[in-house]
Amino acid sequence: MARVTRRQLIALATAGALYGGFRFGHTRAARPAAPSGPLSQDALDLIARAWAGLDPKRVLDTHVHVVGNGCGGTGCEVGERLQSAFNPVEAMKFSIYLQASGVTDLSRADQQYIERLSSLIETQTPHGRALLFAFDHVYGDDGKLQLEASEFYTPNDYVLSLARAAPDLFVPCASVHPYRPDALAVLEKAVAGGAVAVKWLPNAMNIDPSSAMCDAFYDAMVRLQVPLITHAGEEKAVHAEDAQRLGNPLHLRRPLERGLKVIVAHCASLGMNPDLDAQAGAPWVDNFELFVRLMNEAQWDGLLFGELSAITLVNRVGKPLRYLLEHPELHRRLINGSDYPLPAINALMQTGAIVQAGFLNEDERRLLNEIDQHNPLLFDFAIKRTVNLGGKRLSDDVFMIRPQLFPRIAP
Secondary structure, three states: OOOOOHHHHHHHHHHHHHHHHHHHOOOOOEOOOOOOOOOOHHHHHHHHHHHOOOOHHHEEEEEEEOOOOOHHHOOOEEOHHHHOOOOHHHHHHHHHHHHHHOOOOHHHHHHHHHHHHHHHHHOOOOOOEEEEEOEOOOEOOOOOEOHHHOOEEEOHHHHHHHHHHOOOOEEEEEOOOOOOOOHHHHHHHHHHOOOOOEEEOHHHHOOOOOOHHHHHHHHHHHHHOOOEEEEOOOOOOOOOHHHHHHHOHHHHHHHHHOOOOEEEEHHHOOOEEEOOOOOOOOOEEEHHHHHHHHHOOHHHOOOEEEEOOOOOOOOOOOHHHHHHHHOHHHHHHEEOOOOEOHHHEOOOOOHHHHHHOOOOOHHHHHHHHHHHHHOHHHHHHHHHHHOEEOOEEOOHHHHEOOOOOOOOOOO
8 A cells, every 4th residue: 555645645635625615614624633722611511511420430432443654664554545636535535534633744644643632532631541443454255355445454453552552541442354364363363462342344344244254253252252343334435335235234143143242333323225134125224223123132132232433423413313312221232432533524523413403402512512622522422421302311321331341441
């Protein structure tokens, strides 16, 4: 994978700035790097209410991406398609990710990314920790590496090193493609190094969770006591419809049948997939409805969990959040995540849409917007602690580590 050149950076930044100015009426598509002044007392009071009832030592953001271009020897890679100035839509998206991550110098991109993330956590008082995601390459059904299809790569060793260096901020999550010939050995090494879970994005990684090719990997994860955190539902970075089918929540019955604990990222809250349970044909159903169907199947209680990252983004907020607020009995099976750096992207975080959906009032919106300008990561946490439906809120347990789900996380 080639690194981004100065010429490409200019093209990417220009695309992002033009898109931000055209679409949103200002010159930035992501949050400013620094706030203009201190938080008001009312905003501080809202933050205090958000932390009430929580033990900071147990608070974990279970969905935090680590991305880099390999500078400084991190081993990270960014795919050529995202770097090409001749692919303006992808270039625009990548430039926005750079803004949201606080990256201004690609020769120090990996370091700036972690410095910004560390600052967003450390400056919170109190603060929890972030579960950092590695991200494996794409492999074909034949087990061969497909570099040209891999948009990002973040090595397990890099994420493990970040967590060792800052254990009060970071917890490591490995990513291992189950089709690679050395998958079991790579998994064993990552867990021995401190990884507490495994992250997949089947739609983008070419993983069919219902395939027998995954069985040995599932069995090893059960033995090692590490849960699977897997994307389900539509993935916006994927363009092929057949790849989107890999995000069907019903595919997750196979790992559940083998006794693996599975955490469904975003609660599968975007897009539609064929109903594989249908007797005649396969009518298309909302992915969230398929996720709820699995959650209601009694045999998966204690094995299947939902994760809340992106559920308040403008393209997802609505029925899924409403359902989860109306069903507090599910909260013991939900965990919180931010999907960082997405909360720092202006197009995605629109509090007006959340007010319109009935989950916030205007005063709460005003204070949350103020917090947002200071710390998008804190904003994501505070908004999920604040959203309610007739007084029904997400329970405290949603935001704290459960030993039965992450047995390898030290207190």
